[in-house]
Amino acid sequence: MTDTNREWVLAERPTGEPDLDCFELRESAVPTPDPGELLVRTRFLSVDPYMRGRMRDAESYAEPWDVGDSLKGGIVGEVVESEHDAYAAGDLVTGEGAWADYATLAADAVAPVDPSVADPEAYLGALGMPGRTAYFGLLEVGEPKPGDTVVVSGAAGAVGSVVGQIAKRNGCRVVGFAGSDEKTAWLTDELGFDAAINYKATDDYHAALESAAPNGVDVYFDNVGGPITDAVFANLNLDARVAVCGQIAHYNDEEVPTGPRKLPQLIAVRARVQGLLVSDFASRFGEASERLGRWVASGELTHRETVVDGLENAPDAFLGLFEGDNIGKQVVRVSPETA
Amino acid sequence: MTDTNREWVLAERPTGEPDLDCFELRESAVPTPDPGELLVRTRFLSVDPYMRGRMRDAESYAEPWDVGDSLKGGIVGEVVESEHDAYAAGDLVTGEGAWADYATLAADAVAPVDPSVADPEAYLGALGMPGRTAYFGLLEVGEPKPGDTVVVSGAAGAVGSVVGQIAKRNGCRVVGFAGSDEKTAWLTDELGFDAAINYKATDDYHAALESAAPNGVDVYFDNVGGPITDAVFANLNLDARVAVCGQIAHYNDEEVPTGPRKLPQLIAVRARVQGLLVSDFASRFGEASERLGRWVASGELTHRETVVDGLENAPDAFLGLFEGDNIGKQVVRVSPETA
Numbered sequence: 001m002t003d004t005n006r007e008w009v010l011a012e013r014p015t016g017e018p019d020l021d022c023f024e025l026r027e028s029a030v031p032t033p034d035p036g037e038l039l040v041r042t043r044f045l046s047v048d049p050y051m052r053g054r055m056r057d058a059e060s061y062a063e064p065w066d067v068g069d070s071l072k073g074g075i076v077g078e079v080v081e082s083e084h085d086a087y088a089a090g091d092l093v094t095g096e097g098a099w100a101d102y103a104t105l106a107a108d109a110v111a112p113v114d115p116s117v118a119d120p121e122a123y124l125g126a127l128g129m130p131g132r133t134a135y136f137g138l139l140e141v142g143e144p145k146p147g148d149t150v151v152v153s154g155a156a157g158a159v160g161s162v163v164g165q166i167a168k169r170n171g172c173r174v175v176g177f178a179g180s181d182e183k184t185a186w187l188t189d190e191l192g193f194d195a196a197i198n199y200k201a202t203d204d205y206h207a208a209l210e211s212a213a214p215n216g217v218d219v220y221f222d223n224v225g226g227p228i229t230d231a232v233f234a235n236l237n238l239d240a241r242v243a244v245c246g247q248i249a250h251y252n253d254e255e256v257p258t259g260p261r262k263l264p265q266l267i268a269v270r271a272r273v274q275g276l277l278v279s280d281f282a283s284r285f286g287e288a289s290e291r292l293g294r295w296v297a298s299g300e301l302t303h304r305e306t307v308v309d310g311l312e313n314a315p316d317a318f319l320g321l322f323e324g325d326n327i328g329k330q331v332v333r334v335s336p337e338t339a
Numbered sequence: 340m341t342d343t344n345r346e347w348v349l350a351e352r353p354t355g356e357p358d359l360d361c362f363e364l365r366e367s368a369v370p371t372p373d374p375g376e377l378l379v380r381t382r383f384l385s386v387d388p389y390m391r392g393r394m395r396d397a398e399s400y401a402e403p404w405d406v407g408d409s410l411k412g413g414i415v416g417e418v419v420e421s422e423h424d425a426y427a428a429g430d431l432v433t434g435e436g437a438w439a440d441y442a443t444l445a446a447d448a449v450a451p452v453d454p455s456v457a458d459p460e461a462y463l464g465a466l467g468m469p470g471r472t473a474y475f476g477l478l479e480v481g482e483p484k485p486g487d488t489v490v491v492s493g494a495a496g497a498v499g500s501v502v503g504q505i506a507k508r509n510g511c512r513v514v515g516f517a518g519s520d521e522k523t524a525w526l527t528d529e530l531g532f533d534a535a536i537n538y539k540a541t542d543d544y545h546a547a548l549e550s551a552a553p554n555g556v557d558v559y560f561d562n563v564g565g566p567i568t569d570a571v572f573a574n575l576n577l578d579a580r581v582a583v584c585g586q587i588a589h590y591n592d593e594e595v596p597t598g599p600r601k602l603p604q605l606i607a608v609r610a611r612v613q614g615l616l617v618s619d620f621a622s623r624f625g626e627a628s629e630r631l632g633r634w635v636a637s638g639e640l641t642h643r644e645t646v647v648d649g650l651e652n653a654p655d656a657f658l659g660l661f662e663g664d665n666i667g668k669q670v671v672r673v674s675p676e677t678a
Contacts, residue, residue, distance in 0.1 A: 053607075060607045225602055247603040256599045263564055264586040264596070266614030268392075268399045273612040275605030 005030045007100035008071045008314055014055055017252045017322065022055065023071075023315040031104045033083045038093065038105050040077035042311070042334040045099050046124040047318040048073060048158075052251040061277055071099040071314075074128055076113055076120045078338065083107070094123040099314050101334060111289070117297045119305075125158045125329025126303035127292055129278060133245060134162035134221075135288040136281040139170075141243035141274050142219040146171030149213045151232050154223030156183035158329035159245060161191060162292075163221045165301055168192050172219070175212045177205075177228050179324040186327060191302055205231035216240075225249040226259070233262050240271040252322065304328030344369045346439035347410045347653055353394055356591045356661065361394065362410075362654040370443045372422045377432065377444050379416035381650070381673040384438050385463040386657040387412060387497075391590040400616055410438040410653075413467055415452055415459045417677065422446070433462040438653050440673060450628070456636045458644075464497045464668025465642035466631055468617060472584060473501035473560075474627040475620040478509075480582035480613050481558040485510030488552045490571050493562030495522035497668035498584060500530060501631075502560045504640055507531050511558070514551045516544075516567050518663040525666060530641050544570035555579075564588040565598070572601050579610040591661065643667030 004027055011024035033039040051073060054065045065071065075097040079087050084107030087093065095110035097103035113123045125131060137159070144150055150167040154160040155176025164174045164187065176187045176196045184196035195212035202208045209217075209231050216237040222229050226249030236242070250257050266273065281288070295301035306326040308317040314332045321330055343366055350363035372378040390412060393404045404410065414436040418426050423446030426432060434449035436442035452462045464470060476498075483489055489506040493499040494515025503513045503526065515526045515535045523535035534551035541547045548556075548570050555576040561568050565588035575581070589596050605612065620627070634640035645665040647656040653671045660669055 222602065225600065229602065244602050244605045247600075247606065250600065250603045257603070258597050259600045260595045261564065261586075261589065261598045262601065263561065263568065263583050263612070264589045266583045266612065267586065267616065268614070270614040270616055270619060272614075273602070273605065275602075275607070275609040275611075277606065277609055280609060 003030060004028075005100055005102045006311055007098050008311075010055060010065045010067050010069050010071060012067060013057060014052075014252075016254050018052065018055065018319060020315055020319075025312060028100075030102045033081055033104045035083045036107055037083050038079050038087055038107050038110065039081040040075070040093060040097065040103055040105055041080050042075050042077045042097065042101060042103060043092070043337070044076045044121045044124055044307075044331045044333055045097075045311075045314060046074035046128070047314065047321060047330050047332060048129075049246055049248045049251060049321050051318065052322075061279070072096055073099065074124045075103065076123050077103070092120055094120075094128065099311070101311060114293075117293050118303065121305045121307065121329070121331045121333075122296065122303050124331050125305055126162050126296055126301060127289065130158035130329060131162050131292045131303075132281070132285055132288045133276070133278040134159045134166060135292060136278055136284070137243045137245050137276045138163045138166050138219070138221055140281065141276050142167075142221055142241050144170045144172050144219050147173075148218035149173045149175065149215055149237075150219040150221065151175045151177070151209070151213060151217045152221045152223070153177045153225075153228045153232070154246065154248065155187055155193065155196065156327050157223060158326075160221070160223050161187070161304070161328055162301065164193050165191055167219070169300075173213070173215075175209070177224070183327055186304070199228055206234060209235055219243070221245060223248060226257075230260050233260075233265055236265065236269050236271045238269050240269055242271060242273040243276045244273060245276045248322065306330050307333050309333050342369060343367075344439055344441045345650055346437050347650075349394060349404045349406050349408050349410060351406060352396060353391075353591075355593050357391065357394065357658060359654055359658075364651060367439075369441045372420055372443045374422045375446055376422050377418050377426055377446050377449065378420040379414070379432060379436065379442055379444055380419050381414050381416045381436065381440060381442060382431070382676070383415045383460045383463055383646075383670045383672055384436070384650075384653060385413035385467070386653060386660060386669050386671060387468075388585055388587045388590060388660050390657065391661075400618070411435055412438065413463045414442065415462050416442070431459055433459075433467065438650070440650060453632075456632050457642065460644045460646065460668070460670045460672075461635065461642050463670050464644055465501050465635055465640060466628065469497035469668060470501050470631045471620070471624055471627045472615070472617040473498045473505060474631060475617060475623070476582045476584050476615045477502045477505050477558070477560055479620065480615050481506075481560055481580050483509045483511050483558050486512075487557035488512045488514065488554055488576075489558040489560065490514045490516070490548070490552060490556045491560045491562070492516045492567045492571070493585065493587065494526055494532065494535065495666050496562060497665075499560065499562050500526070500643070500667055501640065503532050504530055506558070508639075512552070512554075514548070516563070522666055525643070538567055545573060548574055558582075560584060562587060565596075569599050572599075572604055575604065575608050575610045577608050579608055581610060581612040582615045583612060584615045587661065645669050646672050648672050
């Protein structure tokens with residue numbers, strides 16, 4: 001163990017698309033855990049689209065970061081020093097921590113990582129916040145019924161890939177939008193999607209959707225927004241449910257974006273459109289973790305992580321989310337497994 | 340009773356804003372009721388914004404009218420000839436009938452009109468489809484709770500005026516948007532709205548709304564769409580509910596209208612937006628009619644009808660809806676009370 005720590009701080013707020021100037025890697029001392037805390041050496045950290053919102057100077061569900069603040073998010077790490085009985089040095093845990101080599105975390109705010117269930121990085125994806133978002137968003141907001149057609153945007157991402165697989169378990173026809181042939185092939189060939197549309201290879205989303213979802217759309221799980229969403233809204237069935245989980249197409253907009261109005265379309269089909277935030281389901285996280293863990297351990301739920309190596313590359317990994325660089329969950333490997 | 344009947348037919352489909360060329364008054368024979376039917380002399384007929392949708396050549400919840408078809412809607416009439424035991428000549432009934440002097444209606448599809456409860460024309464408004472729409476739309480889709488701020492657009496219309504009054508019964512703060520000082524005065528002085536905004540007298544809906552609803556919006560009952568709705572969406576509270584009942588600002592649009600995208604706003608507040616059609620609540624119409632009737636009879640629920648005289652003026656009354664000519668329910672008086 002070294003004496004020095006590195007951590008990423010917000011150097012400036014982005015205007016429009018963020019770039020590397022927004023981030024600064026600072027050296028600091030390795031923190032000392034207080035009673036009840038753990039000192040953790042970061043193995044993997046998570047970069048997520050929602051973090052773009054925390055870079056704005058505006059109150060939202062996640063507190064905005066101030067310039068100079070440490071960036072934070074999901075991490076998986078190894079306990080180096082424990083000031084809590086429940087954990088010992090060498091344990092793997094996951095929780096919310098700094099983008100840093102080392103971080104202190106409250107022991108009662110972390111969960112154990114079981115490498116016999118899945119590789120530790122999966123605890124930032126299918127077994128972490130994205131998996132729980134998919135689980136509750138699809139089942140509680142989307143309310144899929146057997147025979148429904150479920151459409152997912154950002155389908156090859158950390159959330160979308162789990163949404164589609166749970167929808168298949170529920171007896172639905174599943175159609176995904178994704179941004180490359182490699183992604184769409186993964187969706188149909190490995191995840192069991194019934195159809196997948198490479199939106200970068202067509203300029204007629206309406207036609208592509210009508211072909212892939214000829215019976216219309218009963219559930220739409222939206223991670224993206226923009227023209228894909230416009231096409232899906234034009235094909236909603238009676239009593240359709242729309243879970244608005246993310247709108248990555250708009251996160252870098254500086255002005256309120258405009259597009260086709262959707263409310264007039266909702267009346268005839270009585271569709272329900274609902275914003276989704278996984279923290280609303282916190283009291284049931286145990287249920288989701290237990291089921292997702294079982295499905296992952298048995299191989300019934302496929303997961304995938306795109307790994308960028310090195311803490312120094314965390315901002316690049318974050319920026320790559322907006323380019324669709326990732327398949328499955330984008331993580332950053334901060335330190336190797338100890339031998 | 341005369342031998343000739345007059346009825347309005349769709350002469351041509353409107354493009355954009357309808358005009359009088361879309362309507363043709365035809366003479367026809369007074370129809371003869373089949374067994375189980377009633378011949379009814381129309382006293383009042385209802386013109387409603389949703390009828391604009393039936394003039395389009397597009398399937399929707401209400402079957403489109405073909406060119407040459409009789410226009411139909413809610414009517415109140417007096418039974419002239421009955422081929423059903425439940426009704427006798429002289430009875431007042433309400434149901435769906437042609438825009439005509441006389442119409443035949445199936446006896447099992449009409450409801451009795453009780454003039455001791457309210458003037459017969461109220462059965463086309465607060466005691467008819469608009470009242471039931473307000474009742475179920477507010478209570479079942481809007482789900483108001485005491486202390487909520489409820490905002491209604493088209494607040495001085497047939498539906499909106501009832502929505503606001505029911506919301507007041509539920510202990511809510513109620514704010515209405517309407518299009519004249521006469522209307523806003525009616526809302527605040529006679530219906531008990533806490534605040535009303537004359538949207539034609541301001542060009543800053545955001546500021547007006549923030550002043551009238553300083554604690555944000557918990558329930559939005561939307562009859563209108565357009566810029567009013569844009570302003571309300573920017574002020575939705577956590578877990579807000581939006582009932583999309585009508586979008587009269589867009590009914591005459593020939594292209595899909597554009598405007599600020601609303602989905603990105605829904606995530607942080609987890610708002611729920613739902614299209615509303617009163618027919619989905621048909622199994623509970625008895626409940627609504629009983630309560631609305633009781634509130635009207637006791638004077639607890641204020642209702643108002645704007646009456647245009649003469650069947651020949653029905654198209655003008657319909658077109659006036661898009662100009663906001665009506666306060667409360669717009670009806671057409673087709674024949675006077677028999678002495």
